Amino acid sequence: MASSSSLSLLDARREPSSLSNPEEARAVHASMRWTIDFEAKKVRGSVEYTVEGPGNEFRVDTSGGLTISKALVDGEEVAMAYGPTSSVFGTPVAVPLSSSSLGTRSSQVKFEYETGEGCTAAQWLDKEQTGSKRYPFFFTQCQAIHARSLLPCQDAPGVKFTWDAIVEAPEWSTTLASALLTKREGTNKWYFEQPMKTSTYLVALVCGELSSLELSPRCRVWAEPGKVDLAALDFQDTEKFLSSAEKIAGIPYAWSRYDLVVLPASFPYGGMENPQLTTVTPTVLAGDKSLAGVVAHEIAHSWTGNLVTNATWQAFFLNEGWTRWFERQIRADVDASEDPAEQRRIIDFDCQMSRGHLKEDVAHFQDTGNPNFTALVPDLTGVDPDDAFSSVPYEKGSGLMHYLEHLVGSKDFLAFFQHYLRTFQNAPVTPLDFQACFEATFPATRVDFSQWFADPGYLPQEHPLDAHYIDKVTKAAQDCLALLVVVVVGKKKTNDDKGEKKNRGAS
Numbered sequence: 001m002a003s004s005s006s007l008s009l010l011d012a013r014r015e016p017s018s019l020s021n022p023e024e025a026r027a028v029h030a031s032m033r034w035t036i037d038f039e040a041k042k043v044r045g046s047v048e049y050t051v052e053g054p055g056n057e058f059r060v061d062t063s064g065g066l067t068i069s070k071a072l073v074d075g076e077e078v079a080m081a082y083g084p085t086s087s088v089f090g091t092p093v094a095v096p097l098s099s100s101s102l103g104t105r106s107s108q109v110k111f112e113y114e115t116g117e118g119c120t121a122a123q124w125l126d127k128e129q130t131g132s133k134r135y136p137f138f139f140t141q142c143q144a145i146h147a148r149s150l151l152p153c154q155d156a157p158g159v160k161f162t163w164d165a166i167v168e169a170p171e172w173s174t175t176l177a178s179a180l181l182t183k184r185e186g187t188n189k190w191y192f193e194q195p196m197k198t199s200t201y202l203v204a205l206v207c208g209e210l211s212s213l214e215l216s217p218r219c220r221v222w223a224e225p226g227k228v229d230l231a232a233l234d235f236q237d238t239e240k241f242l243s244s245a246e247k248i249a250g251i252p253y254a255w256s257r258y259d260l261v262v263l264p265a266s267f268p269y270g271g272m273e274n275p276q277l278t279t280v281t282p283t284v285l286a287g288d289k290s291l292a293g294v295v296a297h298e299i300a301h302s303w304t305g306n307l308v309t310n311a312t313w314q315a316f317f318l319n320e321g322w323t324r325w326f327e328r329q330i331r332a333d334v335d336a337s338e339d340p341a342e343q344r345r346i347i348d349f350d351c352q353m354s355r356g357h358l359k360e361d362v363a364h365f366q367d368t369g370n371p372n373f374t375a376l377v378p379d380l381t382g383v384d385p386d387d388a389f390s391s392v393p394y395e396k397g398s399g400l401m402h403y404l405e406h407l408v409g410s411k412d413f414l415a416f417f418q419h420y421l422r423t424f425q426n427a428p429v430t431p432l433d434f435q436a437c438f439e440a441t442f443p444a445t446r447v448d449f450s451q452w453f454a455d456p457g458y459l460p461q462e463h464p465l466d467a468h469y470i471d472k473v474t475k476a477a478q479d480c481l482a483l484l485v486v487v488v489v490g491k492k493k494t495n496d497d498k499g500e501k502k503n504r505g506a507s
Contacts, residue, residue, distance in 0.1 A: 011430050012315075016382070016383075021059040029050040033047075042119075046111060048111075060152040060154055061145075062092070093111075113152060137264055139204075139263055139279065142204065144385035147203055157311065161198070164193045169188055231260075238258065249418060251422065267280075271297065297323060308424040325402060325405075332344075373388045375392075403461055
């Protein structure tokens with residue numbers, strides 16, 4: 001039987017890394033007014049929230065030296081109360097909500113501010129660090145808890161809101177955001193709107209010298225001018241991935257456009273699933289589409305993560321575990337849509353490779369004294385979620401999904417996946433929500449979810465895999481090794497023969 005503490009962790013909706021108070025007063029919409037200052041390497045401007053809830057104060061997260069110069073509630077300037085600063089989570093800032101706001105349960109809260117030198121969400125590249133060497137470059141990466149260094153916010157994945165932004169930037173630049181571009185005014189003012197509810201970690205800005213090419217009526221790729229043709233070549237299957245994802249999810253793509261931007265080489269991830277603006281590393285530009293599978297993963301996030309979102313970072317596997325499962329279905333469908341047996345071989349080969357990565361990360365955390373981070377739902381109280389980042393939520397999480405699929409059958413599990421998306425779209429979800437949904441759908445199927453969620457270590461149960469491609473790869477490796485041995489032995493024999501002749505000649 002699960003303990004009360006573990007049950008609390010599995011049903012947690014309160015994000016332990018956030019010092020804000022969305023349970024009492026929650027942001028439901030944000031309007032940003034930003035100026036991108038390359039010279040000072042700062043973002044300046046304001047954010048105005050529509051706040052709802054019964055609380056008498058609205059509290060936000062800040063970090064990285066972000067400085068608020070003024071706070072207004074319903075148009076009236078108010079005093080701010082700063083809480084104790086955490087070296088990990090930053091500084092909470094609270095403003096009182098007026099009595100009139102309390103009566104209507106809605107208020108407008110505006111912060112005028114600028115980012116600090118320690119803004120961990122932003123990367124400012126000098127022109128020498130770009131491909132053309134002509135202009136500087138700016139981009140953001142807010143996952144997991146870096147949005148609070150870009151703007152005062154309730155920095156928790158379970159707090160979802162709509163937003164709009166007006167961004168001023170240099171005339172030479174192109175500005176992109178994880179939202180729809182609605183208007184461009186002159187040469188330096190850009191208007192964006194995000195009508196879908198999103199989390200703070202999915203707010204993104206990119207500004208630099210950029211060119212673009214259409215991939216389909218709803219897909220476009222952006223990159224530095226010298227890389228855009230190669231990017232369009234490598235990502236030409238984006239529409240295929242997107243159409244396949246819609247078919248598998250059973251829900252149309254909800255975000256209108258799917259655009260990608262290839263960032264400079266300093267981008268620290270393979271890709272990031274910002275709505276309407278996936279950011280990707282240039283290291284996947286191989287010229288032969290061999291590394292373009294990262295796009296299938298980020299497209300999958302449009303449903304699992306962006307549409308249905310983990311309530312806390314402790315439930316990150318509901319984001320990445322589902323996405324890895326979904327990604328594999330997409331790639332198998334695109335590569336072998338008419339051959340179910342081949343699809344299964346493709347999926348199982350990827351699962352086999354991923355199990356190796358998972359074993360390595362589990363061993364690392366155990367060796368370094370952090371076995372808690374190998375649990376599917378780790379307790380992250382007092383922990384920066386980045387410190388727990390590994391393949392565990394990806395591969396142990398997808399291992400659970402594949403195991404459940406093995407138990408109930410692929411056809412029924414696909415129907416469950418579609419039901420899960422319909423049930424929790426636009427809402428935060430907890431591990432217990434997921435468990436209850438599965439058990440209600442398959443009441444006769446017995447699964448020890450407590451073991452899967454709480455126990456540290458490797459997969460509690462492994463589903464069987466088709467070894468077709470593993471066997472082929474293993475044989476190819478063995479043949480290659482055998483050939484290498486023949487070459488080395490032959491070369492040694494040749495050298496020995498030469499040495500023997502030389503010795504006979506000398507005698």
